[in-house]
Amino acid sequence: MLNELPYQRMLQECLRGELRVLNAHLPCEQKLLSDLLGEETASVVCNDGSTHLFKRKELEYLASMIDTDEQEALLLPMLIEVNPGQDEMAIMCRGEVEGKVISKILNMPATVKQNRIIIYKPQLALLRKSLKTTTQYLFAPKIPE
Numbered sequence: 001m002l003n004e005l006p007y008q009r010m011l012q013e014c015l016r017g018e019l020r021v022l023n024a025h026l027p028c029e030q031k032l033l034s035d036l037l038g039e040e041t042a043s044v045v046c047n048d049g050s051t052h053l054f055k056r057k058e059l060e061y062l063a064s065m066i067d068t069d070e071q072e073a074l075l076l077p078m079l080i081e082v083n084p085g086q087d088e089m090a091i092m093c094r095g096e097v098e099g100k101v102i103s104k105i106l107n108m109p110a111t112v113k114q115n116r117i118i119i120y121k122p123q124l125a126l127l128r129k130s131l132k133t134t135t136q137y138l139f140a141p142k143i144p145e
Helices: 007-022 033-038 056-065 097-106 121-130
Strands: 043-045 051-053 078-082 088-092 116-120 135-139
Touching: 033 056, 056 097, 088 121, 097 116, 097 121, 116 121
Parallel strands: 078 135
Antiparallel strands: 043 051, 078 088, 088 116
16 A cells, blocks of 8 residues: 555655654643743653653743743743754744744844744754753654655
């Protein structure tokens, strides 16, 4: 049956399985910064059954940049979409609060377009230096059409 599929579709099906393995470290669900600040041990459960712990210092750093309402809108960990072989990455977001945080950390404007903030490798290094436990990589290679 697999041989009957066009090559691109077969490739997509194979990659879908591989991506599941690559992304097993991702959280089952993200949590609000405000909720994580209230937890004794701030953490989320991951798809592979492990627990991802957040450093309290990072949570407090993020909280210092934004107001209480924004803390109730910021989901963590922030997901950074990585496409191997490309120089740009995308921070997945659902609102403007992520843009505000990224702008402050990188000390430059960050624009949210189509629920993404595009950054480049040098910016990624700066971001991850400040937010090692509050960001995670999401692997999603683009398939040629």
